[in-house]
Amino acid sequence: MLTEKNQYSYLRKELLTRFFTFLFESKNPLEINKIPYEMIPSGGDPRRCCIYKDREMIKYRLLSLMGYDLSESFDESPSLYEFFNRCGKDRAPALPPLSVITAACSSCRSKQYRVTELCRGCLARPCQTICPADAISMKSGKALIDGEKCINCGKCRESCPYSAIVYIPVPCEEVCPVGAIIKKEGHAIEIDRDKCISCGRCTRSCPFGAIVEKSHIVPLVAAIKQKKDMTLMIAPSLYDQLPGADSQILAALKAAGFSRVYELQEAAEIVAEEEGKELLERMENGQSFMTTSCCPAYVETVKKHIPELASHVSDTPSPMMAGARILREKYPGTTIVFAGPCLAKKVEAYEKGGVDLVLNFEELGTLLIAKSVEILDYPAAEEVTSFALGRGFARSGGVGKAVKASLEEDIHCSQIDGLSVKTIRLMKTWIKKAPEGRLVEVMACEGGCSRGPCSLNS
Amino acid sequence: MEKIIVEICTGTACFVMGSGKLLSIEESLPANIRDYVEVQPVLCCGLCRDWTNSKPPVVSVAGKMIAGADEEKIIKAVMAALEGGNLC
């Protein structure tokens, strides 16, 4: 993925802030048409061919923030104002959560190895000798790779003493663990819906920002403005994303328009305990292992790519779903909003119901900016870390640890820290040969939720 | 010798827009200037409200304000301040 320090990440947050400000403050809905011009003022440096295209891309991003799907072709001629009038304002947009801005996609060349001008056409020619596909020939004193023959093994690159051979990836394709990027030479990419697990990595890897997610902020602001009873559930990975002590963060979030803020670590501990009981039961019934189920991108992976593993996935609901159940009982009419660093939670919330809206941390952070909520202005209470095990859910290893702690006997627990082509291949073998560990914690994001694609400061 | 003070705003807007990651900038300063720099977190000064003229994150280096600050801009400003004072 791109490092977090990049200009696209700034642009995303700036656009969110401006859109939130428009939603909350603007008396004149026509003002939405101005946002692209404010973001890309005249006379600035264009990022693409010209500022006019830059502005158009801002328009598309706004459409995605309104919940429109951009992958299908649609009539692009209406103004932002007209699109805004028409967009859904009382509920989360339908799945899938991701779409591609075709015009923003740079239609990268298919991944390839290429010989650069650094090649000195040496005597030893290790590249030519080592190539198993006989794809390298010499032309005007330099090595040349025949794309037709090349099998992308990379051996030539490793062998070159001058580092003259480079690998040029297609960034989104490179990070997708399930091969869901359809790449045709000369065309914008498409996402294969049947394969996509909504892990969100591609959205943070594309240097052109061409893959966007549908946001729930329009219905969120509408509900806040209607003064509905709103409950915000926050994932335990939030605390190190914002400045200030936990008590300050909680007070600030409430001030942004929520009736109450519920920290999910409590629900996480209930889940851990349930999962522990479930594990013992399954072992008694002769099952050799069980995997966790709190990571929705992993659950999707099983559904779409390793269905034979389904009977081994825990049936215990995730902390988000467990928390929503508790809250629904206590406050029946409330609008439940989940905030986390995860894109796949949108899929889980939509499919399972119970959670009305899902925000990511970028959206939550920029909501605070737009509402001018100063976190550090709130009093800092003395820190008492409660539910430490539940908080641990944010990092890889934490779920397994919490489940283990709930059990009396010592149970061997292993983990998959990050989904990749390799780890998925490994998981496919588990049906024949049970994995090490009775309990396997699986996290789609390496490092766990706190390193999720939509985090602010991981 | 007096140190160059780098004040980094940790108000909500600046933090969310990237100052959270600038707080550890000392680590990425070139070794020869690291010792001359002192990083201090400060509270919101209100400048972040004006996105046209002073984009967050707002950082000040030896009293000079930098809007839309990033590592590169800060290091440049530190260098300029050092040269101005004939320190190196």
Ligand code: FES
């Ligand atoms: S948050 Fe930094 S100036 Fe306001």
